[in-house]
Amino acid sequence: MEKTFTKNVKQALNNPVLRANYRKALDALAEKRKTAFADISLELPARREAAYALRLNSLHKLPELLSQLEQKLNENGIHVHWAQTPQEANQIAESILRQNNAKKIIKGKSMITEEIRLNDYLEEHGFNVIESDLGEFIVQLAGEKPAHIVAPIIYKNKEQVAKLFAEKLNFHGSSAEELTHAARQFLRKEFYSADAGLSGVNFAVAQTGTLCLVENEGNGRFCTTIPPLHIAFMSLEKVVEKFSDVPLLYSMLCRSASGQKITVYFNMISKPRQKDEKDGPQHVHLIILDNNRSTILSDPLLRKTLLCIRCGACMNNCPVYTNIGGHAYDAAIPGPIGKILMPQIAGMEKYGHLATASSLCAACVEVCPVKIPITDILLKLRAQATSLKNLSFKQRLYSGKLAEKIAFMLWAYIFSSPLRYKLFLKMLHAFPALIPLKVRFTPMLRQWTKTRDFPMPR
Amino acid sequence: MNVYLYATCLSDMLNRQIQKSAKTLLEKAGLKVHVLAGATCCGQPAYNAGHRSAAKKVAMQQLSIFKEDWPIILPSASCAAMMKYHYTKLFEDEKDTFEQVLKLKRKVYEWSAFYQSLSPALIDKGAAIKVFCHPSCHGIREMQQHQVAFSLLDSLEHVQLLHLPHEHECCGFGGTFSIKHSSISTAMADRKIDELSKLITSHGLSRLVGADYSCLMHLQGRMQRLGINIEVQHLACFLEQRL
Amino acid sequence: MHESNYKRRSAILSRVKVALSNLDPEQIQTQTQAQTSKNKLPEQARSESSLAASFAKNLNQQFLQNMTGNSALCFECQEEEIPALLHKLLVQEKIKSLVLSGQPQVEKIFQQTLNQAQEDTAFSCDFFRFENNLEELKERLFEVAASLEKAHSGLAETGSLVIRSTKETPRSLSLIPPIHIVLLSSKNIYANFETYLSASKLSSRSSLENTLLISGPSKTADIELTLVQGIHGPLKLIVILYNEAKKL
Numbered sequence A: 001m002e003k004t005f006t007k008n009v010k011q012a013l014n015n016p017v018l019r020a021n022y023r024k025a026l027d028a029l030a031e032k033r034k035t036a037f038a039d040i041s042l043e044l045p046a047r048r049e050a051a052y053a054l055r056l057n058s059l060h061k062l063p064e065l066l067s068q069l070e071q072k073l074n075e076n077g078i079h080v081h082w083a084q085t086p087q088e089a090n091q092i093a094e095s096i097l098r099q100n101n102a103k104k105i106i107k108g109k110s111m112i113t114e115e116i117r118l119n120d121y122l123e124e125h126g127f128n129v130i131e132s133d134l135g136e137f138i139v140q141l142a143g144e145k146p147a148h149i150v151a152p153i154i155y156k157n158k159e160q161v162a163k164l165f166a167e168k169l170n171f172h173g174s175s176a177e178e179l180t181h182a183a184r185q186f187l188r189k190e191f192y193s194a195d196a197g198l199s200g201v202n203f204a205v206a207q208t209g210t211l212c213l214v215e216n217e218g219n220g221r222f223c224t225t226i227p228p229l230h231i232a233f234m235s236l237e238k239v240v241e242k243f244s245d246v247p248l249l250y251s252m253l254c255r256s257a258s259g260q261k262i263t264v265y266f267n268m269i270s271k272p273r274q275k276d277e278k279d280g281p282q283h284v285h286l287i288i289l290d291n292n293r294s295t296i297l298s299d300p301l302l303r304k305t306l307l308c309i310r311c312g313a314c315m316n317n318c319p320v321y322t323n324i325g326g327h328a329y330d331a332a333i334p335g336p337i338g339k340i341l342m343p344q345i346a347g348m349e350k351y352g353h354l355a356t357a358s359s360l361c362a363a364c365v366e367v368c369p370v371k372i373p374i375t376d377i378l379l380k381l382r383a384q385a386t387s388l389k390n391l392s393f394k395q396r397l398y399s400g401k402l403a404e405k406i407a408f409m410l411w412a413y414i415f416s417s418p419l420r421y422k423l424f425l426k427m428l429h430a431f432p433a434l435i436p437l438k439v440r441f442t443p444m445l446r447q448w449t450k451t452r453d454f455p456m457p458r
Numbered sequence B: 001m002n003v004y005l006y007a008t009c010l011s012d013m014l015n016r017q018i019q020k021s022a023k024t025l026l027e028k029a030g031l032k033v034h035v036l037a038g039a040t041c042c043g044q045p046a047y048n049a050g051h052r053s054a055a056k057k058v059a060m061q062q063l064s065i066f067k068e069d070w071p072i073i074l075p076s077a078s079c080a081a082m083m084k085y086h087y088t089k090l091f092e093d094e095k096d097t098f099e100q101v102l103k104l105k106r107k108v109y110e111w112s113a114f115y116q117s118l119s120p121a122l123i124d125k126g127a128a129i130k131v132f133c134h135p136s137c138h139g140i141r142e143m144q145q146h147q148v149a150f151s152l153l154d155s156l157e158h159v160q161l162l163h164l165p166h167e168h169e170c171c172g173f174g175g176t177f178s179i180k181h182s183s184i185s186t187a188m189a190d191r192k193i194d195e196l197s198k199l200i201t202s203h204g205l206s207r208l209v210g211a212d213y214s215c216l217m218h219l220q221g222r223m224q225r226l227g228i229n230i231e232v233q234h235l236a237c238f239l240e241q242r243l
Numbered sequence C: 001m002h003e004s005n006y007k008r009r010s011a012i013l014s015r016v017k018v019a020l021s022n023l024d025p026e027q028i029q030t031q032t033q034a035q036t037s038k039n040k041l042p043e044q045a046r047s048e049s050s051l052a053a054s055f056a057k058n059l060n061q062q063f064l065q066n067m068t069g070n071s072a073l074c075f076e077c078q079e080e081e082i083p084a085l086l087h088k089l090l091v092q093e094k095i096k097s098l099v100l101s102g103q104p105q106v107e108k109i110f111q112q113t114l115n116q117a118q119e120d121t122a123f124s125c126d127f128f129r130f131e132n133n134l135e136e137l138k139e140r141l142f143e144v145a146a147s148l149e150k151a152h153s154g155l156a157e158t159g160s161l162v163i164r165s166t167k168e169t170p171r172s173l174s175l176i177p178p179i180h181i182v183l184l185s186s187k188n189i190y191a192n193f194e195t196y197l198s199a200s201k202l203s204s205r206s207s208l209e210n211t212l213l214i215s216g217p218s219k220t221a222d223i224e225l226t227l228v229q230g231i232h233g234p235l236k237l238i239v240i241l242y243n244e245a246k247k248l
């Protein structure tokens, strides 16, 4: 996996168009966020503190809140399903769709369905799944993966989208407006005829049994209003305690994500179509996914990974993400939050290397609206990753983990004794002429001198 | 007033002038400076790489050297942040040492902030010069005092401090990150250097300074490789030359 | 299926319980913090709103300003003036077909509009009421040019409409037609979301109707961050804020 990452990084760094696309878009997003908080800049620290406390509070009360949520939803006629793994979640969705005879499925943007690779699963099982968020629609048309949790096609420019539309939709146009309206025309037909709508959930309110959905385009509303069946997906940490918790979190999400005071739509769903109502889905289901989150919860620090409200501010402000782009991570969630979340939900073997790909500059920590200590969590994951337990001898050698461990043991041996340290300094300074040679034969430092000169001791 | 100066291993190994200048300036401001004997490294390289037992071993050694209850001054924001904010995490499970760690935490200061708090006389004897001051991530986001270096420089009569639009962005050093992910680290440095080059050609920038030598070393190493020649100096050295 | 769902549920919940028994030193502290900060924020909001309420006019202005900022087309008038305004708008926007909510007030106002428009021989506008189920009306709904309904309330601070879905105001009324026309009484404007929630007691009720906040016509910036108005939801949002006629 680390190899794929290294390869992806190399490719991305050698692609000037891609890097320019990212740089331009991310600088703009970071700037928008800043402006969005300008009117409340004095209050911002208090609001972040409050948002953090609210989220942490709901994590700590999770068992009660989840039960309460389930009970309320049941009372309101929404069916609740529990899934421990992605596989289970996919199977549950499949069986609900089959029971309702649904073939054509229209989907709103949802990161959790990326996490469980729902589209792949459903298509393999003969369903027709159509993404309806403009960005996700374009990603699907191109046969690619989203590169950002808020702006899926941030890596593409307009010309690339125009070319895609010409090839796949036989639509010829060039401005963002023309392309957007072409997608509108195309997707309207799909909304009209879909048998089921799928969506994610931004906040689930335990107190009232309400599923909140945040969006600008209206496709989320279509997916949850027009088809006769609606299936919502959420990971178990999305629950909040009270309705009065929602305004603050919602406002922090909007401002941090897209620099808006508020999004165009805030959809609070609590019931399927009632007897006297004229529209809305007759059946609503919610699938609650664990996928290792219950394990993450057991560590008081790591638990904070689950405070996330998926605003994307951490990636917009991340110098690593800006340079390598979202696809390099090869993960459902990229960027700083992905670096701490992916190793924990999908395994250290697969994603442990992501935790090392950070300079710990903490730009993410500075902007995170719920104050996730991302760098502290990275450090903890790194510490876990240095353990050689569970590794075969071959793996130890091959991964370089053993060598690194030995190097640091040696370092500690020298640096924990003033005497040995002095000796070491003497040796280092003794033959300045030999330093380039010493550097050349120190394997770790060779990586340094590939692109940088080594500073001569003065 | 007595203070400890903690030299830092980077200064010991690669640039002794930093500790010399840091000491001289504090003395000029009327302090009695004791360069800590027995100081080696704060343990940050191992800590950041996840090797906690190695980090602990070295950090333990540091805990044992502060005999007197004097302020401890470090000419590096990242080492200061390590002692001030990360020792508590490193030693969170060690009941016996934790008290000591908390005591240390209260005594740790970053050099430039401490120096400024002495209200030193900043009478600039140097020639006119344009400088850029790189604010380190630890200075900005952990010690939260990068403005100090700016204001010290701003109060020098013949020094013009230039700024960059993305000056808060990381230079890409990050300890073992610069080795493990050398290409990303270099790309990050290049972004900084791109902007710096513009200042050099269009605004006559002629020196890069900063309160963290690790970032400077990284940028300098990359600039030398790219053939960009501009003098790089730790803030303390720069100030000492002019005052 | 049902039984195994129950099993999965118990497995997950018991794992969560065990995991959380590992207490966070901060936990107790943040719990109290959460209490205080929660108490603090709405209170702040409340005081802001009571202040604002004494300047009801200001609230209206703030609403209009922010709603306009959200790219909605806004008008302010007296209740009696709505029919004339509506007539003008239907002509100006070339709206030839309209779907009405089932709200009696909307019905009445639209009748008055038609009456007024009688002299205008060039004027014609087909209309129907959202009286049947979506399935029966689907085709017409996807073709109709505009919809007309009255909003439950408005939020000044963000320029938002609160629309509750009821048998009279189905959800797709504000979703499918390309132009969405909304009437809003100036009596129903709240300072912000928080004040709306506490005033309407929604937050303490066991359940909530499906409710929507709408803050402008649908939009997207997915392509190169270029803002385009009108993607899946309405292309245009027209808001008529009116002062209710004084009852005799």
Ligand code: SF4
Pocket (backbone or CB within 6 Å): A256, A307, A308, A309, A310, A311, A312, A313, A314, A315, A337, A364, A367, A368, A369, A370, A371, A372
């Ligand atoms: S970690 Fe914080 S900044 Fe990043 S997406 Fe989650 S909430 Fe937003």
